[in-house]
Amino acid sequence: MNRLLLILGIAFLLFSCSSKSDKTEPKDEATIKQDQKMEWWREARFGMFIHWGLYADPAGEWKGEKIPGISEWIMARAEIPVAEYEKLAENFNPGKYDAEAWVKLARFAGMKYIVITSKHHDGFAMFHSKASKYNIVDATPFDRDPLKELADECKKQGIRLGFYYSQAQDWHEPGGTYYNIEQGKPHWDPDLKREPLMNYINNKAVPQVKEILENYGGLDILWWDTPRGMTEEAAQALQNVVDDYPDLITNNRLYKGWKGDFSTPEQHVPPSGLDYDWEVCMTMNTSWGYKWYDQEWKSAKDIIHMLTDIASKGGNLLLNVGPTAEGEIPKASVDRLKEVGVWMQKNGESIYGTSASPFFKLPWGKCTTKEVKGHTQLYLHVFDWPKNGILKVPGLKTRISDVYLLSNPNQHFAWRFVDGDLQIHAPSVTFDEINTVVVLKTKSKIEITSNKPTEKEGxxxxxxxxxxxxxxxxxxxxxxxxxxxxxxxxxxxxxxxxxxxxxxxxxxxxxxxxxxxxxxxxxxxxxxxxxxxxxxxxxxxxxxxxxxxxxxxxxxxxxxxxxxxxxxxxxxxxxxxxxxxxxxx
Structure with missing residues (x-):
């Protein structure tokens, strides 16, 4: 990750826009290889998360009762016995599933990669697995492998692909863990006779991870989740499989304390950038899986601002959709992704391949940066354009060659420096109601007098x-x-x-x-x-x-x-x- 360099502190802090590659100390071989592996991921900035499984059928409701919480946890929250939950597979037949349409939607929205649940905590595999008959091909009337179709479409349309795999929690298996196992609580289903964790790891988890890594054209990401009840022995058995795929990117959820290749803040954006690769995973409403009565949707404006905020801090956004049991992405999600896509088509340059902002705080919005031909290019994301038509960029010191509107490069702005701040004049421009991106091309190294609050006169x-x-x-x-x-x-x-x-x-x-x-x-x-x-x-x-x-x-x-x-x-x-x-x- 490109990081900010602190070069002057106490009363004022000066930040440099230098990337990590500008540091004088040479990189060791391991760091160089890691940078090469993560290059496409750091460039992407925006991906689609897909939570899809049997839980899409009850969609947050069980026996006429709306079950609180996220819908993919309905088996645990409603304490549904294994044999009863299994019956959902008998009627699971997503005839409206269209992998081509899903990937096209992701591409239109400006997303560069997709991560989909191959097996969630309920233990049901959404791919054809020889390790367990509890899968969408063998246990349902659908008789198709939707993840194979998705993998083929991603390859065809140039989208990177990752599979989510719940390695520890498997509520269906006698040896799988569950949400309160670490508190010494019993599984809610007394008919599920417990077995050692390694029985599940060796007989189901390891074979299925081998299947998804071998049979789907080469995954780019393996996304672990919730290592509750996990042991180091179990984690190492799975890591041994992953080690055979040196280009595979994994997250930090295989085992507590194991960093993986990137960290995963969930449902929140960190207040500042992190010192390692990171990706915010976020829902569009309140649930990951489909929940028919959950209509608390984030707006397209919220999503664009969130994506911009995350990029301005040097992170990625993995934005979730929860398809229905019929295999359709909800219209509310589609509508919002299309709105985001329209904005990204005009302004994606200010997101893809960018680095974190050199500014501490910009009261009108955010900033992303990019190295272009040896100089830093600033993308000023203006959420609220000042009513006086003057955009003030605080504490900026650099030589500027041009200032223009990203969505219309022929629209140039006048600028001048006043009392240590850059002032950009744009009195007659039609601004984007969500996020107007102004490009600031520099001719020299950037220095910024930070406006971070500090103690003054006590x-x-x-x-x-x-x-x-x-x-x-x-x-x-x-x-x-x-x-x-x-x-x-x-x-x-x-x-x-x-x-x-x-x-x-x-x-x-x-x-x-x-x-x-x-x-x-x-x-x-x-x-x-x-x-x-x-x-x-x-x-x-x-x-x-x-x-x-x-x-x-x-x-x-x-x-x-x-x-x-x-x-x-x-x-x-x-x-x-x-x-x-x-x-x-």
Whole structure:
């Protein structure tokens, strides 16, 4: 991964746009090989996750009852006996399955790879397996291997392919693990006579992993999941199979502590980039598998902003679809992917093969970078174009050769440097309502004076527009309006929404935490920072913004900090917030 280089700190931090290859120390042979293996994956940035299995048939409902949680866990959540769940296979016949259409949709959306569930925790294989008759060819009337058809289409259409395989949890097998095995709980089905884990590993998991690696034209990715109850012996047996495929990319979920080739933040975007390859896996609604009554969809705008945010931090997005039991990707997913695809067709250059942003915070959006002929090219992703028509790029020092609109390269912008900031003038441009991408071509090495909040005269100011707002995938979202000292986070009504700020301190100390807020009722909130926590209550302020004292917190580790505000889910109201301030005692 291309990383930011910290070259000056305390009051101001200067960042360089240099890639890892610019470092003076030579790479060893292992690093060079790893870079070569990961090259296409790092270039891709965007992939499709597909959760499809028997669980698509009940689709979140069992015997007339809507089962809470993600639909692919229905066997465990509803505690369905093995023999009863097996009967779903008798009628599983996805006649509308069309591998060609699935791959075309992924390509249109701008996705470069697909990862599909070959076997999920319910133990049912979605491919033709000789290791277990519990598979879609032998146990259902469908009598086709959908993963073989998908593999053929991916090869034909130039899409990379990966298979998800649940290596530990297998609720169908006597030796497979299950979700609460590590707590010493019994399997919910008393008729399933337990066996040692290695019986399952040697007789089913290892043979099936060999099958999917040998029989589908050469996989690019093997995506492990949930090593609950896994042992090192079991993990090593599977790793021995993988070792025969040196170009195969694997994730970090085979066994706890084993890194694999990339890490997998799930259902959340890290507040900053990570020091290794990483991929966010994310649903479009609340469930991975198809759930007929789950209509809490992210918008295309949400998805484009998320993809941009992840790329600006140097990561990939693996966005999920959950096909129906008939084999169709839900229309809501299709519609959103097509909208994303329209944007990507115009702006994909600003996502593919890019590196992380050199800026700490851009109040109007995000930035991605790319090395072009020895110089860094900046892609400015503007979510909210300033109303005065002037886009301010804070702290940028470089020589610029051109500034233009990516979707229309003939549209050039005027620019000038004012008080250490670049100002781009675009008063008469038709902007993209979701994300306008401005290309900034440079002629020299980039230096940036960071605007990361630091202590000044005993105070650290964290304005609203410097916060990372983490809304849930569904429900009402907190919103940001304005910028600088006039920025406000409003519509913060969902207690699942948290706020986070990054800042830096030069030395340890005790700080009083205050916030300028407005709320019509009382609310409780938790402040977390530097492994410390404090609980606070916000009293009603009526129609005025008032300063609220959250309490004192001791920060003992100089350097970068992450402060989080987490609402009390049992006592929360609509809160508006303009800033947080840490005042040194």
């Amino acid at each position: 105070s650290i100011l964290l304005p609203a527009d410097f916060a990372d707002i983490y809304n849930p995938g569904y429900g009402e979202h907190a919103l940001l309006s304005g910028s600088g000292t006039k920025s406000v986070i409003h519509n913060w009504v969902d207690a699942r929404t948290r706020l986070e700020w990054m800042f830096s301190i030069a030395e340890s100390g005790v700080f009083r935490v205050e916030g300028l807020v407005r709320t019509s009722g009382t609310a409780k909130i938790k402040v977390k920072c530097d492994d410390k926590e404090l609980d606070a209550e916000i009293s009603a302020t009526g129609d005025r913004f008032e300063t609220v004292n959250f309490g004192k917190i001791e920060l003992t580790n100089p350097g970068d900090q992450l402060l989080s505000l987490l609402p009390d889910r049992d006592n929360w109201n609509n809160v508006e917030l303009m800033y947080i301030e840490l005042i040194k005692e």
